[in-house]
Amino acid sequence: MSTSQTTTTEHHPALAHQFDSMEQQQDASTFGMWVFLLTEIMMFGGLFTAYLIYRLKYYPAFVAGSTSISVSWGFANTLVLIASSFTMAMTVWAAQNGKRKMQVWLLLATMVLGAAFLGVKAKEYYDKWDECHIPGHVIGKGFNAWGGCSATDKSLGNIAEEIRDPKKHGNPNVPEGAAEQIAKQTEIFFSFYFAMTGLHAFHMVIGLGLLAWLTWRAKSGEFGPAYYTPIELGGLYWHFVDIVWIFLFPLLYLISRHQHGV
Amino acid sequence: MSQNSHPTPGLYLVILLALVVGTCLTWGIAFKDLGAWNPVVALTIAVIKAVLVILFFMHVHYSSKLTKLTISAGFFWLMIMITMSLSDYLTRTFLPR
Numbered sequence: 277m278s279t280s281q282t283t284t285t286e287h288h289p290a291l292a293h294q295f296d297s298m299e300q301q302q303d304a305s306t307f308g309m310w311v312f313l314l315t316e317i318m319m320f321g322g323l324f325t326a327y328l329i330y331r332l333k334y335y336p337a338f339v340a341g342s343t344s345i346s347v348s349w350g351f352a353n354t355l356v357l358i359a360s361s362f363t364m365a366m367t368v369w370a371a372q373n374g375k376r377k378m379q380v381w382l383l384l385a386t387m388v389l390g391a392a393f394l395g396v397k398a399k400e401y402y403d404k405w406d407e408c409h410i411p412g413h414v415i416g417k418g419f420n421a422w423g424g425c426s427a428t429d430k431s432l433g434n435i436a437e438e439i440r441d442p443k444k445h446g447n448p449n450v451p452e453g454a455a456e457q458i459a460k461q462t463e464i465f466f467s468f469y470f471a472m473t474g475l476h477a478f479h480m481v482i483g484l485g486l487l488a489w490l491t492w493r494a495k496s497g498e499f500g501p502a503y504y505t506p507i508e509l510g511g512l513y514w515h516f517v518d519i520v521w522i523f524l525f526p527l528l529y530l531i532s533r534h535q536h537g538v
Numbered sequence: 539m540s541q542n543s544h545p546t547p548g549l550y551l552v553i554l555l556a557l558v559v560g561t562c563l564t565w566g567i568a569f570k571d572l573g574a575w576n577p578v579v580a581l582t583i584a585v586i587k588a589v590l591v592i593l594f595f596m597h598v599h600y601s602s603k604l605t606k607l608t609i610s611a612g613f614f615w616l617m618i619m620i621t622m623s624l625s626d627y628l629t630r631t632f633l634p635r
Contacts, residue, residue: 307605314612321616325623332627351565355558362554365545365595372544508597515596519588525561526580530568534576 290503302505309509313516316479320520323475327468327527334461335535340435341465342532344409346400350529353396354521360389361518364511371504376497379507383491386514390484397477404466407434411463411470435459447535472524479517486510545594553594560587 288298295301331338363386370378404410436455440448450458490510493499499507564583572579593599598609 303602303605306601307608310605310609310612314609317612317616318619321619325620328620328624329627332624347565347568351561354561358554358557358561361557361591361595362550365550365553366547368597369544369547369550512596515591518595519591522584522587522591523581526564526568526577526584530564530580531577533568534571534573 288502290498290505298502302508305505305509306512309512313512316516320472320475320523323468323472324523324527327472330464330468331532334464335532336439336458337461338465339532339535340439340458341409341462341469342528343438344407344435344462345469345529346403347529347533349396349400350525353393354525356389356393356396357518357521360386360393361515363389364514368504368507368511371494371499371507372501374500376494376500379494379499380491383487383494387484387487387491390480390487390514394477394480394484397473401470404470409462409466411467435462469528472528476517476520476524479520483514483517486513543600545597545600549594553590556590557587 291298291301363382367379367382370382436459439455439458440450442448487510490507493506560583564580567579598606
């Protein structure tokens with residue numbers, strides 16, 4: 277290729293030829309990333325809306341389901357994810373200021389916190405397995421044993437008992453058949469619980485992959501004050517996943533702990 | 539475009555602190571019975587936390603007007619989806635059948 281006709285000016289190796297400047301390139305990339313994130317927000321938003329509508333329709337079942345998951349683990353995980361957002365934000369700062377080693381360490385810290393979040397999530401999922409709370413009642417504790425978690429198993433019985441237990445915000449006056457009916461409907465809550473936290477956890481796994489890739493590139497010294505767009509965009513994705521959790525935590529764990537007329 | 543005004547580690551630390559305080563607050567309040575106000579308080583705190591993350595961790599406070607407008611439009615559509623759907627389901631029992 278002949279370049280004799282073009283003016284050969286010095287420019288950053290990361291500058292793509294369709295852009296006038298590094299600044300313009302970064303603005304365009306950031307804008308594109310936000311458009312993608314808005315489609316993600318609409319996807320999670322659809323789940324949030326469906327969740328709220330079903331919460332109106334099956335409110336007592338949502339109270340029973342919500343009080344059966346651990347607020348303490350959810351609280352701990354919120355703190356872990358917020359801390360990981362902080363280390364991610366600091367990574368961008370380190371890149372802007374040309375601190376190569378610091379970038380790598382901060383990215384690794386973000387990944388450790390992200391993995392810790394998934395570890396706690398796995399523990400919470402295991403508890404649901406153990407309590408036979410997986411929707412469908414065929415998967416759960418004793419899956420390999422004859423019977424597994426059948427619809428008449430202890431799980432539904434326990435939830436029905438809890439619905440009547442005044443110590444667990446329950447109402448002792450709920451008639452016999454109604455409590456069992458509500459217990460059956462908690463499957464709707466748990467379906468939402470697994471769909472929403474599962475989709476979120478899937479995004480976390482993708483995020484961990486992206487962070488590993490960024491760590492690799494940061495280690496080779498690719499990013500500095502003039503060019504750190506991939507770090508910035510990876511950060512946007514990671515913070516978005518954090519924001520989804522900021523809403524999942526109150527919706528699933530907090531807002532249905534006390535039963536009232538809608 | 540205020541391109542050169544980047545947030546500092548000090549500001550990030552303040553935001554982190556605010557997010558931790560918000561999380562502790564919403565956790566503590568969840569155990570108090572506030573009647574119909576429990577969801578309102580919990581979701582208000584969540585919105586404040588999300589706005590802090592978006593403005594500072596995600597640098598929207600420092601980005602171009604085009605980006606700000608696009609993000610606002612996106613959230614506006616999200617609010618249309620949620621409020622229009624819920625205003626239907628919430629009011630179905632208001633009228634006699």
